[in-house]
Amino acid sequence: MGSVRIAAPEVEIVAPRDDREIAAYAALAHASFGTEIPDIGYLRPHALTRVATENGRVLAGAMGIPVPQFFGGRAVPSACVSAVCVAPEARGRGIAGRLMAELVRGLRDEHGAAAVSLWTPSVGLYRRWGWGTIATPCRWVLPAAQLREFRRTTAPGLGIVEGVHAFQQEEARAWNGPVRRPAWWWEWKRATAPATTYHLTDTSGEVTGYLTATTAPVKPWGHDMFVHELAARDRQSLHTLIGFLGEHASQVQDIHLGPTATPVLSGLLDHLSQFSARARTWYPWMLALVDPVEAVRARGWDEDLDVDLVLSVADPQGRTTGYRLSVHGGAGRLETTGDNPDVELTSGHLAAWYAGAFGSPARMRVVGVRGRPAALRRLSRTTDDREPWLPDTF
Structure with a gap:
């Protein structure tokens, strides 16, 4: 994990010993991120969690989710790090470095992770610890009315049907990085970040695309739509999903294409008759190879x-x-x-x-x-x- 300043010896890095320490970690995360982080409680059975304590007080916390990620078309033993936070008054003591080193060591030694991912704005800190920046995605914002230019050949259906999960995993193999989602992953997202799902199928009933979206009101009227996931098998399916978003223009002002939506969307912007998209970068995705030998062996x-x-x-x-x-x-x-x-x-x-x-x-x-x-x-x-x-x- 790299060189870090050594925290005071009385600071312990441990697995949470009781519900009180989990609650203290969740409260610290809420204060750090400015919003409640329900993932900490929901993911407790699935994640490896570490907290830094001093004299009985939780000063920092982080969790790692052992899940495979696709690289080269094969699922590589990996983990995703989430909810890393340190109390403001405890910063500058090297606690974050010790915390991450212990978490990553546990993910590697106890769960066999060869690679570890996270989203973070603190790129300099993690770079000093040996992580690499993989991608800095953008959030695209487009007027909903413009997306009507994409003609759709059919109407998407509402909800997750049989085949959506398998379709998502098959599409994931075509890229480097997507998680091979276990069954509980979908339940976790539905429980903590509910969104509406739409799906496309061909004449044989095979899934050819899907998207998940939420809406939020805007002043003085109407609302904006936020697309969190979007995947399509081919150009026609992608155009159909984009055109479907445009059909919301009577009430929706802007469509926000999330940073984790399919990256080929940026190429579709060239098809607009007038370019009026706005882009804003999101947190970079960073990766560390914690077992390079195994990572290379397991990769496709x-x-x-x-x-x-x-x-x-x-x-x-x-x-x-x-x-x-x-x-x-x-x-x-x-x-x-x-x-x-x-x-x-x-x-x-x-x-x-x-x-x-x-x-x-x-x-x-x-x-x-x-x-x-x-x-x-x-x-x-x-x-x-x-x-x-x-x-x-x-």
Whole structure:
């Protein structure tokens, strides 16, 4: 997890020992985020939780949800970190670093996580701990009336029908990062963040797309619609869902396309007769490879790849580890080696490469990855077959 300031020895990092400490953590999260965080109670049976206590008082808390994430089309043992908070008067003592180190250690050692994700505005802090920035999504806002330009061939149905969950998981495999959602994930979202779901099916009844949305009133009249999830099998299905949103224009002023909605939406904006979209960035998605060897072994790889490269990976303390990356016949291996490196990078760079965030050798060079041009090209090609996208919030 990197170098951190050492907190006072009387501060303990522990699993919550009773309901009182859980309640204190929830109250601290409420004060930190300005809103109630019902996830802390709901996810308690499914998550690994750690709190920092001093003289019986909870000073900080964080939780990690052990769930697989898709990388290269395969589900990799992973975890999602949520609700990280530290009391304002306890900040600056290194408590956050100790808390995260203990949480990540537990996720790796107790639950087998090879990669850990989180959404955070504190990118500098996590970068110092060895995390890499994978994507910074945008929230698009468009006038509802403009979306009427997208013609729909059918009307979406209301509610989640059989096949929506399977469709979401199949679509998730096409990207790097989506969670392989367990059954309780859907129940959790319905309980803590209720939204209306619409689905599309073809003539055979097969699901071809879906979206989830909520509305909120705006002054002086009407309301805005917020799209939290949107996925479609093909262009026609996507246009139908977008056109359906436009049909709400009699009462809806703006459509807010959430940062976790499908990333291909930005390309659809070119189809508008007049571009009037507004964009606002959201928290970045950051990733840490807490077990790089297992992460590479578990990931999916293109069967046509034939790569052998030596990587020198620097951790946040400046220590370097040599790895030989071998990808052959759809299988990847990462083994320690003392050979001279072809590519030099940090642990944060390694996470970004793993998720396909670089895309090109030019971007790798700009962020500080060093190596011969041919080696950088070979490394970037190993993970550029899928784009990074994390459609899940936690």
